[in-house]
Amino acid sequence: MKPEHTRVPAIQPLAHEGADCRAVASVLSRVGDKWSVLIIMLLIDGPRRFNELKRMVGGISQRMLTLTLRGLERDGLVTRTVFPTIPPRVDYELTDLGRGLAQPVKALGQWAFEHQPQIQGARDKFDERNDKD
Amino acid sequence: MKPEHTRVPAIQPLAHEGADCRAVASVLSRVGDKWSVLIIMLLIDGPRRFNELKRMVGGISQRMLTLTLRGLERDGLVTRTVFPTIPPRVDYELTDLGRGLAQPVKALGQWAFEHQPQIQGARDKFDERNDKD
DNA sequence: CAGGATCCACACGGATACTG
DNA sequence: CAGTATCCGTGTGGATCCTG
Numbered sequence: 487m488k489p490e491h492t493r494v495p496a497i498q499p500l501a502h503e504g505a506d507c508r509a510v511a512s513v514l515s516r517v518g519d520k521w522s523v524l525i526i527m528l529l530i531d532g533p534r535r536f537n538e539l540k541r542m543v544g545g546i547s548q549r550m551l552t553l554t555l556r557g558l559e560r561d562g563l564v565t566r567t568v569f570p571t572i573p574p575r576v577d578y579e580l581t582d583l584g585r586g587l588a589q590p591v592k593a594l595g596q597w598a599f600e601h602q603p604q605i606q607g608a609r610d611k612f613d614e615r616n617d618k619d
Numbered sequence: 620m621k622p623e624h625t626r627v628p629a630i631q632p633l634a635h636e637g638a639d640c641r642a643v644a645s646v647l648s649r650v651g652d653k654w655s656v657l658i659i660m661l662l663i664d665g666p667r668r669f670n671e672l673k674r675m676v677g678g679i680s681q682r683m684l685t686l687t688l689r690g691l692e693r694d695g696l697v698t699r700t701v702f703p704t705i706p707p708r709v710d711y712e713l714t715d716l717g718r719g720l721a722q723p724v725k726a727l728g729q730w731a732f733e734h735q736p737q738i739q740g741a742r743d744k745f746d747e748r749n750d751k752d
Numbered sequence: 753c754a755g756g757a758t759c760c761a762c763a764c765g766g767a768t769a770c771t772g
Numbered sequence: 773c774a775g776t777a778t779c780c781g782t783g784t785g786g787a788t789c790c791t792g
Contacts, residue, residue, distance in 0.1 A: 513731035518651025541757040562741025590730045594723040598646035608695025683789040
């Protein structure tokens with residue numbers, strides 16, 4: 487069996503009836519992955535290197551960055567290009583599929599940005615009601 | 620402190636600089652939540668009762684359904700209406716905010732549905748390459 | 753520089769039993 | 773019916789050290 491680190495975060499249909507609903511869910515759960523979305527957004531402007539992404543995201547461990555990029559690569563959303571130089575250099579770039587996904591994702595991010603105050607307000611109100619009960 | 624069950628799934632900004640990026644991420648992570656998306660989709664057609672949702676989703680535990688609905692309620696995406704009858708009845712319904720969110724989410728779901736074969740294909744190819752290494 | 757390998761903690765989620 | 777309460781396994785992610 488391959489080392490745990492190189493295996494990819496799964497996100498597979500649950501081998502359960504209602505399969506297409508599950509299949510869609512398995513795609514959506516990649517979007518659900520907090521890091522994946524951020525990476526996709528960052529790659530829209532063009533290819534990036536590993537540590538470059540690590541710096542831009544800020545707060546991600548190299549483990550999670552590796553795992554996230556592997557997952558995106560597995561789904562055909564990102565290409566991984568290795569330059570056999572010293573020191574090594576690896577570029578990550580969105581595929582056409584990835585760029586296609588980026589559009590709805592951007593729309594969602596846009597919505598999240600615009601309505602974030604309302605959501606934060608709702609959360610505060612909810613928490614307040616629940617603290618003083 | 621309140622019992623663990625009634626507390627809500629967090630999803631808070633990480634109290635870290637780069638706050639607005641994180642805030643958006645905290646909104647997106649609700650979308651990332653597999654169950655939340657499904658629930659939102661199911662509520663588009665109108666209000667639903669607890670067990671009704673449970674049956675429609677299929678495979679969710681009542682614990683996760685409760686937690687998910689609480690989270691959505693907390694974010695102001697869903698309203699919870701209790702009818703003090705016997706047996707008790709609780710309706711869940713999207714708010715305007717929730718219906719607003721449903722639009723980009725549907726767009727994303729649409730994309731996921733359309734491109735699901737390509738993604739599955741990419742996964743298979745990737746896994747194949749990685750199995751015979 | 754771009755990761756792989758390991759250890760470890762804890763949050764998440766399932767199963768079950770109980771209640772107004 | 774619509775939840776709580778509790779126990780408990782495991783997956784997920786962070787920290788750290790190591791390599792080509």
